[in-house]
Amino acid sequence: MATAWEQAYLTLRRRLADGTYPPGSHLREEELAAQLGVSRTPVREALRRLDAEGWLRVVPNQGAFAAEWSPHDIEEIFDLRALLEAHAAERAATAPDRRPLATMEEACEAAEAALPGGDVAALEAISDANVRFHQALWEMSGQTRCRAILASLAVSPMMLRNFRNFDAAGLRRSLDQHREMVAAIAAGNAAWARAVMAAHVQAGRAVFLAAMTHGRVGRQAA
Amino acid sequence: MATAWEQAYLTLRRRLADGTYPPGSHLREEELAAQLGVSRTPVREALRRLDAEGWLRVVPNQGAFAAEWSPHDIEEIFDLRALLEAHAAERAATAPDRRPLATMEEACEAAEAALPGGDVAALEAISDANVRFHQALWEMSGQTRCRAILASLAVSPMMLRNFRNFDAAGLRRSLDQHREMVAAIAAGNAAWARAVMAAHVQAGRAVFLAAMTHGRVGRQAA
DNA sequence: CCGTGTGTCGTTGCATACAACGTCGGAAGG
DNA sequence: CCTTCCGACGTTGTATGCAACGACACACGG
Numbered sequence: 387m388a389t390a391w392e393q394a395y396l397t398l399r400r401r402l403a404d405g406t407y408p409p410g411s412h413l414r415e416e417e418l419a420a421q422l423g424v425s426r427t428p429v430r431e432a433l434r435r436l437d438a439e440g441w442l443r444v445v446p447n448q449g450a451f452a453a454e455w456s457p458h459d460i461e462e463i464f465d466l467r468a469l470l471e472a473h474a475a476e477r478a479a480t481a482p483d484r485r486p487l488a489t490m491e492e493a494c495e496a497a498e499a500a501l502p503g504g505d506v507a508a509l510e511a512i513s514d515a516n517v518r519f520h521q522a523l524w525e526m527s528g529q530t531r532c533r534a535i536l537a538s539l540a541v542s543p544m545m546l547r548n549f550r551n552f553d554a555a556g557l558r559r560s561l562d563q564h565r566e567m568v569a570a571i572a573a574g575n576a577a578w579a580r581a582v583m584a585a586h587v588q589a590g591r592a593v594f595l596a597a598m599t600h601g602r603v604g605r606q607a608a
Numbered sequence: 609m610a611t612a613w614e615q616a617y618l619t620l621r622r623r624l625a626d627g628t629y630p631p632g633s634h635l636r637e638e639e640l641a642a643q644l645g646v647s648r649t650p651v652r653e654a655l656r657r658l659d660a661e662g663w664l665r666v667v668p669n670q671g672a673f674a675a676e677w678s679p680h681d682i683e684e685i686f687d688l689r690a691l692l693e694a695h696a697a698e699r700a701a702t703a704p705d706r707r708p709l710a711t712m713e714e715a716c717e718a719a720e721a722a723l724p725g726g727d728v729a730a731l732e733a734i735s736d737a738n739v740r741f742h743q744a745l746w747e748m749s750g751q752t753r754c755r756a757i758l759a760s761l762a763v764s765p766m767m768l769r770n771f772r773n774f775d776a777a778g779l780r781r782s783l784d785q786h787r788e789m790v791a792a793i794a795a796g797n798a799a800w801a802r803a804v805m806a807a808h809v810q811a812g813r814a815v816f817l818a819a820m821t822h823g824r825v826g827r828q829a830a
Numbered sequence: 831c832c833g834t835g836t837g838t839c840g841t842t843g844c845a846t847a848c849a850a851c852g853t854c855g856g857a858a859g860g
Numbered sequence: 861c862c863t864t865c866c867g868a869c870g871t872t873g874t875a876t877g878c879a880a881c882g883a884c885a886c887a888c889g890g
Contacts, residue, residue: 388668389668389843389844390843390844391656391843391844392668414870414871414872415871415872416871416872424844424845425844425845425846426845426846426872427649427843427844427845427846428843428844428845430653430872430873431652431653431656434613434653434656434657434660435656435657435659435660437657438656438657438660438661439660440753440756446610446611446614446851446872446873447850447851447852447871447872447873448851448852448853448871448872449871449872458750459752459753462751462752462753462754463753465695465751466692466695466751466753466754466757469691469692469695470688470691473687473688473691528680529684529687529688530681530684531662531681531684531685531688531761532684532688534662535688535757539753611872611873611874612873612874613873613874636840636841636842637841637842638841638842646874646875647874647875647876648842648875648876649873649874649875649876650873650874650875652842652843668842668843668881669841669842669843669880669881669882670841670842670881670882670883671841671842831890832889832890833888833889833890834887834888834889834890835886835887835888835889836885836886836887836888837884837885837886837887838883838884838885838886839882839883839884839885840881840882840883840884841880841881841882841883842879842880842881842882843878843879843880843881844877844878844879844880845876845877845878845879846875846876846877846878847874847875847876847877848873848874848875848876849872849873849874849875850871850872850873850874851870851871851872851873852869852870852871852872853868853869853870853871854867854868854869854870855866855867855868855869856865856866856867856868857864857865857866857867858863858864858865858866859862859863859864859865860861860862860863860864
């Protein structure tokens with residue numbers, strides 16, 4: 387078993403991502419410690435890391451508050467994702483280690499297999515496959531810092547939930563773009579990979595903004 | 609006075625930047641605690657944050673080791689800086705709050721005033737002015753995440769010491785680029801600002817790589 | 831001589847205890 | 861009635877103690 391604070395970090399991050407702790411909510415150390423079955427010490431260390439990665443804000447003598455996302459924040463995050471994901475895709479195209487390509491193809495197949503379903507479970511499967519795809523690409527890029535930064539940008543709550551905002555055509559296009567990226571990277575064409583990724587992120591941004599103006603962002607699919 | 613762990617964080621970060629703790633060295637919690645006059649608890653929290661920001665690596669049950677920089681790391685950092693600094697410059701050009709421009713101009717003047725000196729103190733003054741210039745630009749961009757990421761990329765040890773590698777012409781060009789950026793931002797020309805910043809970072813990269821192949825990186829100017 | 835096992839030591843990991851800060855309530859004064 | 865002060869409470873901040881893990885050295889067996 388890993389260290390207690392790492393367990394706490396992973397658990398809290400997951401709960402922040404899935405909405406267990408809503409934005410702005412006050413996270414009490416003792417309560418979290420009780421939930422996780424450890425003392426406050428490892429919880430505090432996990433909170434420090436989550437603070438550094440932007441998942442929450444620790445105010446001295448007041449504690450931790452789950453991050454809130456303003457429209458300005460969202461715009462910035464999509465901008466940075468567009469920059470960094472495109473950079474990663476470019477590097478992945480010419481990376482020496484080609485093994486992650488298999489993971490990316492597997493993620494494409496899994497998503498496409500789930501697509502006809504259209505229910506909540508299918509969206510969940512597609513979302514998981516999407517995360518696997520991007521993580522494999524980051525790993526393939528060999529850019530460890532870029533990868534770490536993207537991990538803290540792209541796995542935030544509304545990014546994960548953004549899939550609920552895609553319509554059937556949008557999902558189809560998104561999965562097609564994944565396929566196209568695999569082709570571009572397999573061909574070693576860095577410019578192609580970069581362009582497809584840039585389009586992919588911008589499309590996601592458009593879907594998100596459209597959903598936001600309709601007040602549907604982050605809602606449950608039900 | 610701020611919290612003890614924040615003090616510890618700032619002190620340790622400064623020492624990691626100025627070479628007090630050389631790359632690869634093993635940082636013992638108890639020793640650091642004694643040096644800083646606090647207990648191990650705040651030291652541990654500071655180490656966790658420094659780990660998250662890439663200043664050091666904490667290995668479970670083994671402790672913290674000051675980060676080491678491979679040529680691959682350096683290349684990645686310059687790439688990311690080029691991407692993100694250019695992005696920040698672009699945003700700064702059209703930012704509503706123009707006040708940071710004054711700070712940037714002040715930094716230009718301070719650097720130019722110190723330039724004729726040419727000794728160690730002058731380089732120190734130019735380095736400080738350089739940091740102020742870039743920080744003001746990041747602030748002006750209004751991109752809080754971008755700013756946080758750049759802060760953890762650009763203030764790393766060899767970035768700060770890179771100034772020792774510039775010759776007189778290179779320094780002159782670097783300061784001229786700062787002036788040009790002020791002009792571009794004052795004019796509200798985002799493309800211009802982006803282009804100058806991209807050139808600025810790439811020039812720094814070239815100087816660094818040249819120094820590296822001559823084995824002079826990170827050495828004292830003496 | 832080399833590989834392996836084991837014990838000791840140093841260091842980190844975690845739990846607990848106490849101190850300090852901030853907040854919120856109520857009561858007194860205007 | 862509103863404002864202000866103050867005290868109690870809850871929460872976080874820090875220190876300390878003990879448990880556990882890993883590295884190293886030495887002795888033992890092959």
